[in-house]
Amino acid sequence: MRQKRSIFLVVMVAVLICAAWLTGCSVLGIAAKLPSAISGHTDPDTVREAMPAYLTLADAMVLDDPNDEDTLLAAAKLYLAFGAIFVDGGERLTRLSQRALNYSARALCEEAEQTCGITGKPLDEIERIVMTLGEDDVERLHVFAGSWLLWISSKSDDWGAIAQIPKATRAVERVVELDDGFDGGSAHLYLGILHTLRPPALGGDTEKGRYHFEHAIELGEGKNLAAKVQYAQRYARLVFDRELHDRLLREVLESPVEAEGFTLSNILAKKRAEELLASADDYF
Amino acid sequence: MSRFKVKFPAIAFALLAASCLLFAPTSSHARKIKIATLAPDGSHWMKEMRAGGEEIAKRTSGRVKLKFYPGGVMGNDRSVLRKIRVGQLDGGAFTAGGLAEVYPDMKIYGIPFLFASDEVADFVRAKFDPVLMDGLREKGFTGFGFATGGFAKIFSKDPMDSMAKMRGKKVWAPEGDQLSHATMEALGLSPVSLPLTDVLTGLQTGLLDVVGASAIGAVALQWYTKVNYVTTTSLSYLTAILAIKNSSFDRLSEEDRAVVREVMQRVYKGLDRKNREDDASAYTALLAEGVKTVTPTGEEVRTWIEQARKSAEALAAQGNFSAEFYHSILSYIEDFGSSETSESGGN
Numbered sequence: 149m150r151q152k153r154s155i156f157l158v159v160m161v162a163v164l165i166c167a168a169w170l171t172g173c174s175v176l177g178i179a180a181k182l183p184s185a186i187s188g189h190t191d192p193d194t195v196r197e198a199m200p201a202y203l204t205l206a207d208a209m210v211l212d213d214p215n216d217e218d219t220l221l222a223a224a225k226l227y228l229a230f231g232a233i234f235v236d237g238g239e240r241l242t243r244l245s246q247r248a249l250n251y252s253a254r255a256l257c258e259e260a261e262q263t264c265g266i267t268g269k270p271l272d273e274i275e276r277i278v279m280t281l282g283e284d285d286v287e288r289l290h291v292f293a294g295s296w297l298l299w300i301s302s303k304s305d306d307w308g309a310i311a312q313i314p315k316a317t318r319a320v321e322r323v324v325e326l327d328d329g330f331d332g333g334s335a336h337l338y339l340g341i342l343h344t345l346r347p348p349a350l351g352g353d354t355e356k357g358r359y360h361f362e363h364a365i366e367l368g369e370g371k372n373l374a375a376k377v378q379y380a381q382r383y384a385r386l387v388f389d390r391e392l393h394d395r396l397l398r399e400v401l402e403s404p405v406e407a408e409g410f411t412l413s414n415i416l417a418k419k420r421a422e423e424l425l426a427s428a429d430d431y432f
Numbered sequence: 433m434s435r436f437k438v439k440f441p442a443i444a445f446a447l448l449a450a451s452c453l454l455f456a457p458t459s460s461h462a463r464k465i466k467i468a469t470l471a472p473d474g475s476h477w478m479k480e481m482r483a484g485g486e487e488i489a490k491r492t493s494g495r496v497k498l499k500f501y502p503g504g505v506m507g508n509d510r511s512v513l514r515k516i517r518v519g520q521l522d523g524g525a526f527t528a529g530g531l532a533e534v535y536p537d538m539k540i541y542g543i544p545f546l547f548a549s550d551e552v553a554d555f556v557r558a559k560f561d562p563v564l565m566d567g568l569r570e571k572g573f574t575g576f577g578f579a580t581g582g583f584a585k586i587f588s589k590d591p592m593d594s595m596a597k598m599r600g601k602k603v604w605a606p607e608g609d610q611l612s613h614a615t616m617e618a619l620g621l622s623p624v625s626l627p628l629t630d631v632l633t634g635l636q637t638g639l640l641d642v643v644g645a646s647a648i649g650a651v652a653l654q655w656y657t658k659v660n661y662v663t664t665t666s667l668s669y670l671t672a673i674l675a676i677k678n679s680s681f682d683r684l685s686e687e688d689r690a691v692v693r694e695v696m697q698r699v700y701k702g703l704d705r706k707n708r709e710d711d712a713s714a715y716t717a718l719l720a721e722g723v724k725t726v727t728p729t730g731e732e733v734r735t736w737i738e739q740a741r742k743s744a745e746a747l748a749a750q751g752n753f754s755a756e757f758y759h760s761i762l763s764y765i766e767d768f769g770s771s772e773t774s775e776s777g778g779n
Binding site: 168307313314349 | 508
């Protein structure tokens, strides 16, 4: 009952804001712009506290129009962003990423019928399905692949989830094949992480990981500081390259925070860079 | 996705461990014990080892500090041993086969088709683990117990329910693993010797048709994506050992040695349990991903065991491992079989 009332309140607030804008406004329009507003914000605490209300609003919007692909995609993006940025693992991340995965898979299915039920299909069928997707599907596929990876990461002790890594990887690879630079090259960042999960001694292709990290940095024109932090944490630590590790992290600390689309994540990246540098003596 | 962490990350844990160590009192006579392992940082294995290191530092008031080199940065078992010999490292988490270079009997649990189940392995290990640890100590290393890596099973592109079907197929033999190589040859198979790192590509390009791996390995290394079948019979029992060279371990005071021994033995016992559970979960996961099971007939399995035993006898006679130990283990297995029979007879 309380939940219903809060949804109602959030919707009411959104409607009132829209009414005040007089023209060109819709709840969906707001929801669609939220990810940009979030990524450009300079205060993580404000965003952390504000977002849950919008997540609930997104759920209400999906309930209202369950087959609308734009609504599903907007809802998936919000859950993906909130889970990835603010929730540090555990069952809560599983619940939130499951929602992002569910919404994004439905958004994909609404537009491309052959993708319906994709997560339950075997790898070779997924390979065939993703090859039928084109440039128009990149955004949906990107959000879907990211949500899938986030869900897998939340279940890092579950072998059933780990066994899905090759399938999610194939979805990310297809994004890169279709649009290399989509979302500032973030699919390359995902691939960098995926290729550095295993050390070379266990068959990991760390050099492929390095290639993707460098490509992500290049496509983001050096403005996405999280790419450098991940490069240091995942690759440099894995191959025990202290020089590279420290250089990347120092660059992060010396770079400006504000960059279109990356401000919020840059603030968090700087904090992480400080932590990694502080622990470097102990690690190396 | 900035904190994506699939199975192997947990720098956060390392940070936590590091910050806790800062609060531990330090001593001017601190001993740093450098340990290399193939386990990736952030894996359950490394988390437990680091937690053990942290406890040791606390309980020895900072006199003993374990420094880990995870993810194979110090190379494979052979190069870790070389680095230990020249004093660059003090110890490592080895595969049983990796330590066989120092102490050949370490590979005895890995003899193909030796143990049919975890229960038999448990029964034998309760009696025989201490014997092997004593033997290892005599060869210059202090061991802290075995941790199983699960049972290797046969993964293949076509169903393999008989040795006849495997003949003519390209079967993977881990590079440097003479025991597997010799057993395969004795069984009339055609082993292809490759390092672990080349197996996925080998399966992809057709260089390999059949591989032996634990379910954990098949999922974590993604080999299951290139095979269609798993043969339900257990091929061999996999183990790992944490060992520190005696000269480094014996430098510690008696009191500190007792702490290291107690903590690391407990860590390895925990890993032993957890890995067994993980192997079962990974097996379920790969079946869910579409790998089909194949079960050979009882008679076929008996033939495999018989031929593997003949091959093991020949290897023992050539001095590859102790014939006396091998026969003791066989008699324990027999004891287990009779206790099973008498128990089920009583029911």
